[in-house]
Amino acid sequence: MFSPLLLLTYSSLFLPAICTPLHKSNGLAIKTTSGDVHGFINQTAPQVLQFLGIPYAEPPVGDLRFAAPQTKAKGSSINATAFPPSCLQGSSPTANVYTDVVPQFLIEGGQSEDCLYLSIWTPANPTKKTLPVLIFIPGGGYAGGGEDIPYHNPDLWVQKTQSHIVVLLNYRLNVFGFPNAKAITENRNPGLLDQRKA
Structure with a gap:
């Protein structure tokens, strides 16, 4: 098992090597080992490069529903300009403390089985040549959560400090x-395997 600090240091050292800027016109694009990723710069946080909804594994549907995550095939272009759907999770049809008092803790978008995506926020003007990477795994008792929860959005934090990179990821829930299940003899916790794959 890796030390989280070691993992963050390792990630920050090699991220520039695998993410080379292509251009900054009408959005943002970087060249990665998985293909070109097109992100954006939001005017509410103009010093933050945002890449939302980057697939990190093949969609876990059909025969892959309960399987370990499969490596995503290299594609030519990824549109990373919007939050992906959250993984399937239960929601209450009745009002509760979350819906009435703190809706910023609830997912905002849709839900889908095709949900293995991550999002990255990185400073436009970093304070150092290499930066620490914070990998945030949304909580919710393995039953809820996702990237598009407003409370988790780190764009203003990255905008203010310019000193770290933040990665949020979805993983299968419930x-x-x-x-x-007894019928599943291998990979009984694909949600944890998703986290490792990301």
Whole structure:
């Protein structure tokens, strides 16, 4: 098992080598080992480069529903300008403390089985040549959560400090991520395997 500090240091040292800027016209694009990724610069945080909804594994649907995440095939272009759907999770049809008092803690977008995506926020004017990378795994008792929860959005934090990179990721939840079914003899916790894959 890797030390989180070692992982963050390792990631910050090699991220520039695998992400080379292509251009900055009408958005933002970087060349990666997985293909070209097109992000954007939001005017509410103009010093932050945002790449939302980058797939890190093949969609876990059909025969892959309860399987370990499969490496995403290299593509030619990824549109990373909007939050991806969150993984399937339960929601209450009745009002509760979250819907009435703190809706910023709830997912805003849709839900889908095709949900293995991550999003990256990086400073436009970094304070150092290499930066630490914070990998944030949304909580929710393995039953809820996702990248598009407004409270988790780090764009203004990265805008203010210009001293770190933030990565948020989705992973399979509930029965899709933690089935623990007798019929499944391998990979009983695909949600944890998703986190490792990302």
